[in-house]
Amino acid sequence: MKYEIFLGDEDFFSLLKPFGRWVLQTKAEASEASELSAPLPDIAVNRRLDDPLTHLRSFMLQNQRRIMICAESGGRRETLREYFSEYDLPLATCDSLDDFIASTERLMLCVAPLHEGTLLGDELGGLAFVTETELYAGDRKSTRLNSSHGY
Numbered sequence: 834m835k836y837e838i839f840l841g842d843e844d845f846f847s848l849l850k851p852f853g854r855w856v857l858q859t860k861a862e863a864s865e866a867s868e869l870s871a872p873l874p875d876i877a878v879n880r881r882l883d884d885p886l887t888h889l890r891s892f893m894l895q896n897q898r899r900i901m902i903c904a905e906s907g908g909r910r911e912t913l914r915e916y917f918s919e920y921d922l923p924l925a926t927c928d929s930l931d932d933f934i935a936s937t938e939r940l941m942l943c944v945a946p947l948h949e950g951t952l953l954g955d956e957l958g959g960l961a962f963v964t965e966t967e968l969y970a971g972d973r974k975s976t977r978l979n980s981s982h983g984y
Contacts, residue, residue, distance in 0.1 A: 868956065870953055870954060873950050873967050875888055876888045876968065878969060886922050890922070892961075893939075899940075899941075900961040900962075901927070901941050901943055901945070902917075902942045902963050903944070903962055903964045903965075904942060904945070904965065906944060910942055910944050913968075917942075925938040925942070927942070928943065930943075934958070945964075947962060948966065949964055950962045950963040
């Protein structure tokens with residue numbers, strides 16, 4: 834029986850109910866910064882520029898936030914690490930959020946199940962979490978659409 838190993842939806846959510854939940858609003862709901870978080874500026878890779886990482890570099894120059902780049906998988910993490918290295922922006926890697934917080938590195942790369950990045954307010958450490966969604970804004974959606982249709 835599948836319930837010997839896995840919980841059903843109702844049981845799972847019943848067990849989660851006593852725990853707190855933090856909801857970050859995005860897009861039209863929260864286009865402005867709150868005391869807890871803010872949307873990321875445009876930091877998308879621009880492959881037409883001599884340095885495709887110009888927007889990310891500009892963001893780094895404008896503030897002193899520590900930044901964690903969140904890859905979707907271990908393979909994507911290595912691809913990103915090589916890409917950033919190719920454009921002379923080396924990334925230290927970390928295995929977890931705890932490793933990132935304990936480190937003093939300004940820019941780190943990690944595998945994390947984060948769908949969308951955000952800027953955390955000063956009360957929460959003033960950290961920035963960047964996902965592939967922000968790095969490849971526009972690119973990823975069309976790539977996934979094309980691959981799902983066999984193009």
